[in-house]
Amino acid sequence: MSAPATPGNDEAGVQYGSVDEYLSTWAAEDLSRQGVAALINGVLDAACLLSARIAAGSLEGDLAHLVGSNTDGDAQKAIDIASHELFVEILARAGAARVLSEEADAPVMLNGQHFAVAIDPIDGSGNVGLGTPVGTIFSIMPFCEAEDPFLTPGKRQAAAGYVSFGNTVDLGFSVGEGVLLATMHPQTGEFLIVKRQVQIPRDTSELAYNASNHRHLHPAMSLYLQDCLTGKEGTRGRDFNMRWLGSAVGELHRILIRGGVFFYAGDKRPGFENGRLRLVYEANPIAFLMEQAGGRATDGTTAILDKIPTSHHCRTPLVFGSATEVDVIASYLNSNPTSE
Known part of the structure; x- marks a missing residue:
């Protein structure tokens, strides 16, 4: 008996290469960009690991278990703390100088030199276990010792992006040259670009x-x-x-x-x-x-x-x-x- 066809399999699916290829080409044009590319790739490495844990749901423990609260009184779930620790570890290896996370009172001091990352490791953690979207959102700021990068205007951002964990794992990001959307391949974990130069309709209802x-x-x-x-x-x-x-x-x-x-x-x-x-x-x-x-x-x-x-x-x-x-x-x- 032949294997059943994959539902909705479209051989003409839209792809514009991988995010890794895009960032490699972009960074090669200017060596100062390599730090930004490394940090975005670090976020994606962590997101790939995090997506597998979210997809496992309660099979590997209760992600929504309350473990405490932050200084602002927001409840912290197990997934909040675990994702914070994961991103800090991987961003440290990727060369971040500082990481400001929603789950930590003060910025985490690291050994990088050129860029700092502000991140909400799990946005919408109240949706965990309910089958509705959660996400990661991040900002990359230029870093120098003379000033706190997290207390400067957002127009100084070098890059920003998010990962949405829903029925697909989707990425949106920009390095200041328009917005790209990508989707993580469920077998390989590679983020493949599906849309370049995103433009939001001016009008809406x-x-x-x-x-x-x-x-x-x-x-x-x-x-x-x-x-x-x-x-x-x-x-x-x-x-x-x-x-x-x-x-x-x-x-x-x-x-x-x-x-x-x-x-x-x-x-x-x-x-x-x-x-x-x-x-x-x-x-x-x-x-x-x-x-x-x-x-x-x-x-x-x-x-x-x-x-x-x-x-x-x-x-x-x-x-x-x-x-x-x-x-x-x-x-x-x-x-x-x-x-x-």
């Missing part, structure tokens, strides 16, 4: 936000949502749809592919004045990728890449995605500046 927070929003943001929810009968003149994955990396990947807008605004609750997302290792890499792909990323009114971090783990409101809709949100906030 798709929103990503946590609707349970609607009642806490300031008036300008609440008015924006109300106008969207009234659809084609309202002032926006068209219907809107909603997505919410509980993972900023998952939302980022979807928006790079099909457009949309995501926001986590500051609101009226104590401790949420600046939203919940971290500027240095979440908002900054997202903003870098957005700008490279023709999108926008702001704190509602100010470009994320222009913001100067006040601390390693400081938070910021975040709006990102299709440029026109990000600008629309800014117009609502600017019309009522005391509300945000």
